[in-house]
Amino acid sequence: MESSAGRTGELLAISDLHVGYRENRAIVADLRPASDEDWLIVAGDVAETVADVRWALQTLADRFRRVLWVPGNHELWTHPKDEVTLRGAARYEHLVALCRELGVTSPEDPYPVWEGPGGPVAVAPLFLLYDYSFLPAGCATKEEGLAYAQRTGIVCNDEYLLHPDPYPSREAWCRARVAETERRLADIPDGLPTVLVNHWPLDRHPTEVLWYPEFAMWCGTRATADWHRRFRVETMVYGHLHIPRTTWLDGVRFEEVSVGYPREWRKRPGSPGTLRRILPMEVGSGDRGAAPGHGRDRGHAR
Numbered sequence: 001m002e003s004s005a006g007r008t009g010e011l012l013a014i015s016d017l018h019v020g021y022r023e024n025r026a027i028v029a030d031l032r033p034a035s036d037e038d039w040l041i042v043a044g045d046v047a048e049t050v051a052d053v054r055w056a057l058q059t060l061a062d063r064f065r066r067v068l069w070v071p072g073n074h075e076l077w078t079h080p081k082d083e084v085t086l087r088g089a090a091r092y093e094h095l096v097a098l099c100r101e102l103g104v105t106s107p108e109d110p111y112p113v114w115e116g117p118g119g120p121v122a123v124a125p126l127f128l129l130y131d132y133s134f135l136p137a138g139c140a141t142k143e144e145g146l147a148y149a150q151r152t153g154i155v156c157n158d159e160y161l162l163h164p165d166p167y168p169s170r171e172a173w174c175r176a177r178v179a180e181t182e183r184r185l186a187d188i189p190d191g192l193p194t195v196l197v198n199h200w201p202l203d204r205h206p207t208e209v210l211w212y213p214e215f216a217m218w219c220g221t222r223a224t225a226d227w228h229r230r231f232r233v234e235t236m237v238y239g240h241l242h243i244p245r246t247t248w249l250d251g252v253r254f255e256e257v258s259v260g261y262p263r264e265w266r267k268r269p270g271s272p273g274t275l276r277r278i279l280p281m282e283v284g285s286g287d288r289g290a291a292p293g294h295g296r297d298r299g300h301a302r
Contacts, residue, residue: 009039011114011195011277015041021261027273043199067104070199073162076088088173096108111184117279118281133220178221191232193233193234205249207219236253
């Protein structure tokens with residue numbers, strides 16, 4: 001593990017930049033660190049095209065001491081507007097290679113240790129996907145859950161654009177990612193706290209405020225429900241829901257750091273480009289809640 005010993009600055013986070021939108025691209029163009037020692041976590045959904053992902057990560061890597069990225073579902077889409085037509089694991093590996101070219105830390109790199117204020121803490125970018133285990137009430141299987149979602153019209157665009165190749169299904173890819181990541185996290189030295197970063201939350205509780213609870217099927221896996229306790233987690237950083245807020249579970253802070261789409265962030269007070277400080281932790285950090293009506297926006301098919 002790499003160390004930032006002797007440095008100051010802050011560990012900051014943001015996600016769901018969606019720079020395909022002109023307004024969101026302007027947000028990224030304006031992002032600046034307050035210190036030359038600041039690190040920035042980018043928790044997925046930068047963009048749908050590799051060219052846009054490159055532009056955003058290059059822009060941020062040129063400004064921050066370190067940038068850490070995890071993929072969201074949008075980066076993993078094989079989108080008809082993207083010149084890069086790779087699918088599944090090959091697409092993910094292409095994005096990892098891009099990160100290495102830009103000097104951005106990805107889930108395939110050694111976990112760096114933040115030793116600035118609030119440290120030392122191992123910062124672990126993860127890529128875990130989901131396995132349809134966050135089922136709607138009354139549904140016992142993935143098939144029942146998807147049938148229910150089809151009836152309500154709330155179906156994630158992953159079903160059409162996120163391919164699991166060479167795995168037989170997205171849940172099989174998820175199982176493989178969980179097993180490998182679990183092994184790596186177990187190798188972090190005993191006594192070293194962690195910040196775990198994943199596009200999807202590690203526990204289901206953040207999805208409880210969704211206006212359309214069936215969308216939770218595309219939001220994580222029950223296989224990680226105890227990781228915030230097992231791996232000495234100080235903060236779990238995630239995105240995906242477009243409901244930026246702080247929650248607590250078993251004394252562990254869960255931090256949703258999404259920007260979201262312009263139609264969503266325009267409803268919220270404050271600047272959509274405000275970076276969330278992860279370390280040092282803010283005194284009195286509590287549940288910020290969702291902007292009025294925001295959960296309703298997130299319920300539509302993506």
